[in-house]
Amino acid sequence: MSLAPPLAAADLEAYFQRIGYEGSHAPTLATLQGIHQRHPQAIAFENLSSFLSQPVELDLPTLEQKLIYGGRGGYCFEQNGLLRSVLTTLGFQVTGLGARVLWNLPPDTITPRSHMVLLVNIDGQAYLTDVGFGGLTLTAPLRLVPDLVQETPHERFRLLQDGERFTLQAQIAEAWKPLYQFDLQPQHPCDYEVSNWHVSTYPNSIFVNNLIAARVERDRRYGLRNTELATHFLAGTTEKRQLTSVEELKTVLTEVFRLKLPQNNDFSRLFSA
Template sequence: MNAHDTSIDLTAYFARIGYSGPAHPPATLDTLRALHLLHPQAIPFENLDVLLGRPVKLDLASIQRKLVTSRRGGYCYEHNLLLRSVLQTLGFRVRSFAGRVLWGRDAPDMPARTHMLLLVDLDEGTYLTDVGFGGMVLSAPLAFEAGLEQITPHGAFRLEDIGGEPRSYVLQAHVNGHWAPVYRFDLDPQYDADYEMANHFVSTYPQSVFVHNLLAARLAPGVRYGLFNRRLHVHHTHDEHAGSEQRDLASVADLRRVLESEIGIRLPEELDAALSRLP
């Protein structure tokens, strides 16, 4: 695979996520659901390259080499550009958009568009498709229908139509008995150049949350794993009695073990110094 390769290796991708269906499955809702469930359980969310001062490359060859061949993870642009290429190769009609992250945010000002999401148009309708949102990543596509509570394998979500010009929507997650905003977006089409610019911002701007903090996450059946710096969050989505647990990781060895086991990353070299600097 050369640096300018624009083709997707479906066989390698299917092996990476554990998909055992047809070699070239049909562009149906069932196929979309199957890929959407498997992808975030196999390929983690992580920002280790940013912590190491390495560039995050968004060409398809680099994304495949990192997320598929090297068994690493990435953040939204890498995940959703990879899935977009897979879906387009299978014959899906895919559109690309950008969101403003609201999750965990208290500030009243409007954040920049720093998240990538997809809409997939099927005979059954349009579906929000997004495998790149860290600890609150979707494990199923959502019907693009405002106000409808939709149950996924990892919790309930809904879309709120908030109007405006251009017309905007908020993805919400049902957490601890109430609806919490995840991100806001409109239907202004985004192009690869837009993602390149946003990627440069989030990976290099000194105040970006990715530059000085460790963020990593992965789904497993019935479980969400999320790591922020030295704190591991484990949320059991199928057992309300188990709920959530938190654990602080005091040593670099503990961090490495969690990144390799619960998060599922084949760790890059020269990582220990960056981990030791985490707050």
């Protein structure tokens, strides 16, 4: 039986400069927490490539060129793929998992494993680690402990367990909302390649038909869905703004989400009648 090749070593210096991390490089919980808090503030969730019919590649050199050196963001396979290589290079024990998205879907909906999450083991304790879930991405790792309400720099989260399945929930106002469901079956690069190809090219994919971006600040979350920009403050209020031109959209992408736009950046279909 052949074994999967080891992950390539990430460019730690460039990555840490990109996210503004200056802490320890030791594979400890404090290091993981520091990285996890800064990553989604610096590297926005976005699907510009799939929306613009451009390829989405998951090999480490491409991820580094896009998310680190190129000033872009990405979605879960890119964000967590890069983070997995960084953590592995630091000496963490990391397992890639696949999740079924439940956010804003009717109860009992069955979805494919279209979301990538990470499980990081530190001193015998497993932590759910995820910097790629868009508008409600985690800003801290969570202990893999069922029914424990866990604080993060932003929302409160908890994990429910039903047999081998875990469901991640976020507390929104007074209600607990499910984000996704997963089990502990390890996923391989080929599993992510199939899912990534589907979500980035399938004609009915949400990432093909909609422009989506998200980024966090210490006191708020920014979310873009096509031409609507929402700012969700941790105090509980939300501000919404309707964008009316391609020029305004590009300004939001560069200034609010801090993205360098690709050369081919024709967003005009969002504003066509």
